[in-house]
Amino acid sequence: MNVLPWQTDAFTALQQRRQAGNLPHALLLTGPEGIGRRHFAEVLAASLLCLSPYADGSACGSCQACQLRQAGTHPDLLTLSPEESRVIRIDQIRGLTERLGLSRHHAAWRVVIIEPAETMNVAAGNALLKTLEEPPPETLLILLASRPALLPATIRSRCQRLSLVMPPRDAALAWLREQGVEAAETLLDLAGGAPLTALALGQEALVRHGNLFRQWIDLADGRADPVKLAAEWIKPDAERPIQWIQAWVGDMIRLRQGARARQAETEGALQKLAGAIDLVRLHRLLDQVREARRLLGSQVNEQTILEGILIYWANLPRQART
Ligand SMILES: [Zn+2]
Structure with missing residues (x-):
């Protein structure tokens, strides 16, 4: 799983923080639709879960953790999205909190991806707040939001914000052509x-x-x-x-x-x-x-x-x- 060319700098900056031992516990990932926000979150998750990442931090793609992740069954990678309704409900957050209380299975890290974070209803947001206030060790919560202003200020203030931006036109065109478009x-x-x-x-x-x-x-x-x-x-x-x-x-x-x-x-x-x-x-x-x-x-x-x-x-x- 490769970093998109226009997101390399953001990825490298996070890897440097990881090596320095000061990755945040919660990231609020924002930016326009269609530039690869979700992809960035998944590449970052892959990197943290991988048992033998490359020197630049990217996942090896072949270790046991990478294989589990590719199969969608890695127990330390949790994703939350709205289910039947259009909102993320409190019982989903409670389920998440329970799982975070259990010990980790494989990697040094555990990663939670919540998307779109702004669809959490008020009760769900309040329930998540407790986790954000007392984050479990070696756990990264990634909240993806295209309208972060809709998130409660209490949640926003407990996350580090990373705004991904629209790529330069040349970079976008080069990438599209590489995909055979x-x-x-x-x-x-x-x-x-x-x-x-x-x-x-x-x-x-x-x-x-x-x-x-x-x-x-x-x-x-x-x-x-x-x-x-x-x-x-x-x-x-x-x-x-x-x-x-x-x-x-x-x-x-x-x-x-x-x-x-x-x-x-x-x-x-x-x-x-x-x-x-x-x-x-x-x-x-x-x-x-x-x-x-x-x-x-x-x-x-x-x-x-x-x-x-x-x-x-x-x-x-x-x-x-x-
Ligand atoms: Zn790996």
Whole structure:
């Protein structure tokens, strides 16, 4: 299991702390979706569980501990995620605490991965607090969260925060090509720069993006109904269309200011549209889209949000032309 190239520095820093004997007992791992947060947690876990790691700290992949981990049966690697409901419940945390009270089986370390940590309900969070306050020896808790602000401050303050960042574009593209991905540039654009998302998107996303973009142009030309499209676009998810709209609007603003678009594929069509729209209105639309992305995932009606954006957009060019 290899460290992703853009996470080498973070991994090395932790290994140095491990050698110095001051690894934290709890890590709060944050950062955008699709850059390999979970992968980083698993590589770190593998490294700590391995019985004969390499000099750089990475797992050997062949010792007994590595084999158990690869089979998903290592008794000192515990993972917690929401089960039937969308939250991590208190009985899951209690089960974890009980297991942490038992002695370790193999390695020097025991690792717990909790993901997404912000789905712990209040009772579960309180139960975990006790473990964070009196951590068992040689145990690392890794909490993964894309919205760490939703975690209670009491939990955040007892974890060391490690924020993983979006990789540079060149590094992401090189990695995608190594994975044998064709059309790496386009997919990376569609994924908003997140390489693991790009890898997961595949051909289907290219087709969906093409369709949605054509309808986006139709809306501007008054040939489509924004309410009807909003209902269609939220299937299977609202997040991707809103992310793409943000990219299109961002590109229109860039083009309007005489810069190049980020996405080459849609540049020509957006150039034509952008010329007819007031820059202030484009910025207002961009604000609306950003706000929509912020709201996604909370208790909001995604269709209503998307409708608002599409209606605003459908009325924009006409306002500007008259
Ligand atoms: Zn090993």
